[in-house]
Amino acid sequence: MIESPGFLFTVMAFLLVIGPLVFVHEMGHYLVARWFGTRVEKFSIGFGREIVGWTDKRGTRWKVGWMPLGGYVQFKGDMNAASQPDPELAKLPEAERDGLFQFKPVWQRFLIILAGPMINLVFAFVLFMGLLGTYGQAQNPAVVTALQEGLPADEAGFELGDRVVAVDGRAVERFADLATYVSLRPGQEMAFDVVRDGMPVEIVATTLDVTEADRFGNEARIGRIGIYGTAIEMQPLGIAELPGAAMDQTVGGLEMIVVGLGQIVSGQRSIEELGGPLKIGQISGQAASLGLYAFLVFMAMISINLGFINLLPIPMLDGGHLVFYAAEAVRRKPIKPEAQEWAFRMGLAVLLGFMVMVTVIDLRSFDLW
Missing domain, CATH: 2.30.42.10 (PDZ domain)
Structure with a gap:
């Protein structure tokens, strides 16, 4: 059995995994938003108090928060980092609505939100192409x-x-x-x-x-x-073989997640087999200690996980927003602000409860009690 790497090495490895993946995810939202002419107020890697940041010529505040467990893009007119719409915006005159996310056509809002999870899957696909072409x-x-x-x-x-x-x-x-x-x-x-x-x-x-x-x-x-x-x-695979093989690897990674979650829901696997941020951090250090190949494969799998989780139809996650926009497209009018408010509260409760649960599972796996 190999001894696990030290604490500082593990922390650095975790940051090298989660930092770029969060940046890629949020950059997906940002680029498509800019493509559709949407004004972006904040682009944050991490949550909480700002450690470092700057404001570009378009007025976007680029910053790094002290809690490296995610990130967000906040559009002009959002009430918070979860892109919860501000009901007061409905009172704005037409001349002042230009560039505001909430007044973009529903299909544009859908694509802006979908871009985050999808770019994580694309990132994994590109990583697999590089690995298959280099290592074979x-x-x-x-x-x-x-x-x-x-x-x-x-x-x-x-x-x-x-x-x-x-x-x-x-x-x-x-x-x-x-x-x-x-x-x-x-x-x-x-x-x-x-x-x-x-x-x-x-x-x-x-x-x-x-x-x-x-x-x-x-x-x-x-x-x-x-x-x-x-x-x-x-x-090593040839140029013509790489896209198909990389797609197989990406789809295979998604299948592992879906099958594993299905087995947990059906009772075939214990919920104790779930892992949270602490477990991801531990395995990041272990993968990095095995060399670049193992580290990049692990990074690709976490990118797939990040894309998949964000597509779950839970308010506060991208998937929850996509459900709202799909419902708006069918109803031809937005969901009532009160209903969205309650949905966001319930989504927040679900996410906080889940984070507490997986953190307890992680700590138990470390034999702390």
């Missing part, structure tokens, strides 16, 4: 070269030389695809389409539900069936 991708085929006796694959009838071509109807080309699919689904029955001596064979096996520790001692529940492939062969 494991190309070993999904062929069984070894079986662990007594485990599900052995008991279900797998044989050496079997090539897995699909799992639950999903095509498989590389052994890494097979391993990822199986590991995400502990204790689940799966149908494997296999080619054996040129003939198709279908094998049904139920994955083991095991808890394994990584090199730092972090434990995770995974599925296992007990098959092994050839040695990993990393091969």
Whole structure:
């Protein structure tokens, strides 16, 4: 087991992950807002008291807050950092409404808010392209070269030389695809389409539900069936192959999140498996200590997480705003300010409760009690 890096190294690694990702997210909002002629009052990385800042020639205050757990873009006319509309704006004469976010067409407001989460997904896609083009991708085929006796694959009838071509109807080309699919689904029955001596064979096996520790001692529940492939062969991809492979990696990252959350909601996984900012900080340091490749892969996955979470339909998050704008487009009039106010309050309560819960889970994972 590798000893975890020191506190200062971990803090720096966490800031190097979260800082650029928050900047990228908020820059998505900012750029599309500027494209549509929307006036931006504040662009903040972090919350709370300003540590450093400056005001540009357009009147936008660029600043860094002392609490590095997010950021925001505040448009002209917003009541607060959550872009909650100011009801008093309705009294403004037409001549004074130019450039105010609340008076932009609903489709423009929708795209301005959507740009934040989407640029996080694009950022992950670009990172994966760079990694796949530089470090390469494991190309070993999904062929069984070894079986662990007594485990599900052995008991279900797998044989050496079997090539897995699909799992639950999903095509498989590389052994890494097979391993990822199986590991995400502990204790689940799966149908494997296999080619054996040129003939198709279908094998049904139920994955083991095991808890394994990584090199730092972090434990995770995974599925296992007990098959092994050839040695990993990393091969850099060509220009034509990069976009498709990077898209597969990005979609795969989203799938990991959706499957994991679905298992928690359905009770297949414990809520204790969630991680909050403290856990992200810890793993940031551990990933950085393993080298640039591990650190950038981790950064790409956190970017995907950030994009996904912000798309959840919770008021205070981007997804909540998108729901309001979608409803406005259908109703052809905005949601009443009173209803939005209550929604924002409930959303804030949900987010604060969630943050407290994951922080307690994080502290318990550190064996503080």
